[in-house]
Amino acid sequence: MIEPGLETARIREAPLLLTDDDIRRALRRISHEIREQHPYLDQVVLLGIPTRGVPLARRIASAIREHDNTEVPVGSVDVGLYRDDLDHRPTTRLGPTEVPVDLDGRTVILVDDVLFTGRTIRAALDALADLGRPSTVQLAVLVDRGHRQLPIRADYVGKNLPTAVGERVTVQLEETDGTEGVWLERLS
Amino acid sequence: MRHLLSTEHMTATELTWILNMADEMAEVLERPIPKVPTLRGKTVGLLFFENSTRTRLSFERAAKALSADTMTFGSQGSSMTKGESLRDTALTLEALGADLMVVRHHAVGAAHRISEWVDVPVINAGDGTNQHPTQALLDVLTLRKRFGKLDGLTVAIVGDIRHSRVARSNVFAMTALGADVTLVAPPTLLPPTLDEWPVRVAHHIDDVIESTDVLYLLRIQAERGGDQVVPSLPEYVSRFGLTDERYARMSGDSVVLHPGPMNRGVEIAHGVAEADRSLVLSQVRNGVAVRMAVMMTLAGADRD
Numbered sequence: 001m002i003e004p005g006l007e008t009a010r011i012r013e014a015p016l017l018l019t020d021d022d023i024r025r026a027l028r029r030i031s032h033e034i035r036e037q038h039p040y041l042d043q044v045v046l047l048g049i050p051t052r053g054v055p056l057a058r059r060i061a062s063a064i065r066e067h068d069n070t071e072v073p074v075g076s077v078d079v080g081l082y083r084d085d086l087d088h089r090p091t092t093r094l095g096p097t098e099v100p101v102d103l104d105g106r107t108v109i110l111v112d113d114v115l116f117t118g119r120t121i122r123a124a125l126d127a128l129a130d131l132g133r134p135s136t137v138q139l140a141v142l143v144d145r146g147h148r149q150l151p152i153r154a155d156y157v158g159k160n161l162p163t164a165v166g167e168r169v170t171v172q173l174e175e176t177d178g179t180e181g182v183w184l185e186r187l188s
Numbered sequence: 189m190r191h192l193l194s195t196e197h198m199t200a201t202e203l204t205w206i207l208n209m210a211d212e213m214a215e216v217l218e219r220p221i222p223k224v225p226t227l228r229g230k231t232v233g234l235l236f237f238e239n240s241t242r243t244r245l246s247f248e249r250a251a252k253a254l255s256a257d258t259m260t261f262g263s264q265g266s267s268m269t270k271g272e273s274l275r276d277t278a279l280t281l282e283a284l285g286a287d288l289m290v291v292r293h294h295a296v297g298a299a300h301r302i303s304e305w306v307d308v309p310v311i312n313a314g315d316g317t318n319q320h321p322t323q324a325l326l327d328v329l330t331l332r333k334r335f336g337k338l339d340g341l342t343v344a345i346v347g348d349i350r351h352s353r354v355a356r357s358n359v360f361a362m363t364a365l366g367a368d369v370t371l372v373a374p375p376t377l378l379p380p381t382l383d384e385w386p387v388r389v390a391h392h393i394d395d396v397i398e399s400t401d402v403l404y405l406l407r408i409q410a411e412r413g414g415d416q417v418v419p420s421l422p423e424y425v426s427r428f429g430l431t432d433e434r435y436a437r438m439s440g441d442s443v444v445l446h447p448g449p450m451n452r453g454v455e456i457a458h459g460v461a462e463a464d465r466s467l468v469l470s471q472v473r474n475g476v477a478v479r480m481a482v483m484m485t486l487a488g489a490d491r492d
Contacts, residue, residue, distance in 0.1 A: 081216065081224040081254075081484075091488030093205075094212040130221045 014170070017161060018182035023142065026158030027056065030140050031063035033156050038107060041070045045103065047077045049112040049124055050095025055175035056142055057111040073100040077110070077131065079123035103132030109156075113171040115141040118152035143182060145169050191303045192482050193312045194319040195361040203328065203365055209481035210329050210474070217253065217477060227256035227487055233286030234260045235277065235302075236313075237293040242448055242472065243313050243323075247290050250479035259286060278302045288487060291315070309486035317351045317412060322482060323447055324357035326475040328365060330467050331402060333474070334443060339366030344396040346372040346428055347406030347455050348414040350379045354447045355406060359385055370396055372428065376417035393428050397437055404445045405430055405455045421454060428455065435460045443467050
């Protein structure tokens with residue numbers, strides 16, 4: 001495991017792709033798009049994928065609240081139990097799964113930081129199927145970096161970032177990391 | 189962690205890892221569909237060379253909640269009665285495709301021996317008078333849910349400590365997490381290796397009844413000779429039994445645990461087993477979550 005201090009030092013040297021301002025603007029735009037698409041906001045539930053999808057979902061909900069004075073419920077859905085790579089990696093710590101309302105018949109918007117291969121979202125869709133039967137499921141991501149391995153796309157994208165497979169997109173958020181930004185690292 | 193054989197030498201970090209995961213598993217068990225696909229395609233071999241109801245059912249339930257298949261071997265009506273060795277039985281189960289083995293045996297060290305013979309993770313589900321680590325984990329989980337943490341908690345384990353793998357596993361797990369453990373038993377029911385244990389000792393339940401946060405009761409293990417060293421049951425009850433009168437003297441925040449099977453009227457009074465502060469059924473429920481967490485942890489690829 002890399003120590004947090006070292007991690008931060010390493011990231012500092014990588015190019016900064018999104019600043020805290022960029023992130024704020026991207027999330028505000030996503031919240032507008034959600035409001036446009038869903039006049040009946042009381043049917044919408046935001047479910048963040050731990051770790052960083054959860055604070056992002058909260059921020060989107062609070063941006064919606066600022067404009068509409070509507071409280072969109074926020075929860076989380078962890079995908080650790082639905083991954084297909086248990087044989088290839090050690091069991092990782094699980095995040096919380098908290099569903100604040102009955103999902104049946106609602107519109108669930110999954111929220112994650114980075115959309116890459118699509119496997120995490122595949123796992124999240126499986127998890128959702130065990131938690132209820134939403135009428136619609138959508139996906140909001142802060143960054144879409146391409147390289148999909150499954151037929152999955154996002155409905156709301158903060159920023160499309162073309163990347164190479166050997167690169168890594170690192171998102172850090174105030175709530176989880178104490179700092180804010182999106183960096184591009186080249187893995188050697 | 190490759191196998192789970194004993195709680196001795198487990199660190200607070202390792203214990204906490206499993207407990208945290210067990211909390212998430214408990215959430216899974218409360219869902220409308222209490223089942224996740226994590227171990228789909230895996231087979232859990234349950235090798236029960238000694239009788240067991242709750243532990244076997246609990247492991248079975250845990251494996252199925254993770255979508256694993258189970259393969260149960262019971263020593264009654266098996267080739268063991270034809271003289272097959274422990275090693276051959278284990279190797280047979282492995283050849284049949286077990287990806288993980290759960291072993292219950294009357295001999296000390298059986299699960300450990302099997303872990304040396306097979307290439308899959310082994311969980312000790314009780315070996316003689318030695319260890320029963322998943323029982324200790326579920327007890328610790330039950331206490332952590334109730335009190336928030338183990339650190340600083342006073343625990344009195346009462347009864348046949350000498351023959352109890354549950355006591356042994358709990359002493360190490362609880363003290364690793366900072367609990368203060370007192371063993372309460374007649375000298376004949378204390379283990380010979382007591383000096384090496386990080387515990388205090390008392391010889392009368394009344395010494396701890398009013399002060400302890402947790403009263404952990406054990407049955408006398410007649411099948412291991414525990415009944416031979418107690419003069420008489422009424423005398424045992426008078427010094428070590430949790431009677432209604434004693435239950436009434438316990439502090440309002442304290443709780444009663446028992447690993448089962450209970451001998452009502454001996455170590456625990458009939459009514460007390462189902463009283464408000466008895467966590468016996470929570471223990472059973474938490475057992476499934478803890479065993480799911482252990483299987484998950486061991487089924488993942490090796491951690492460096």
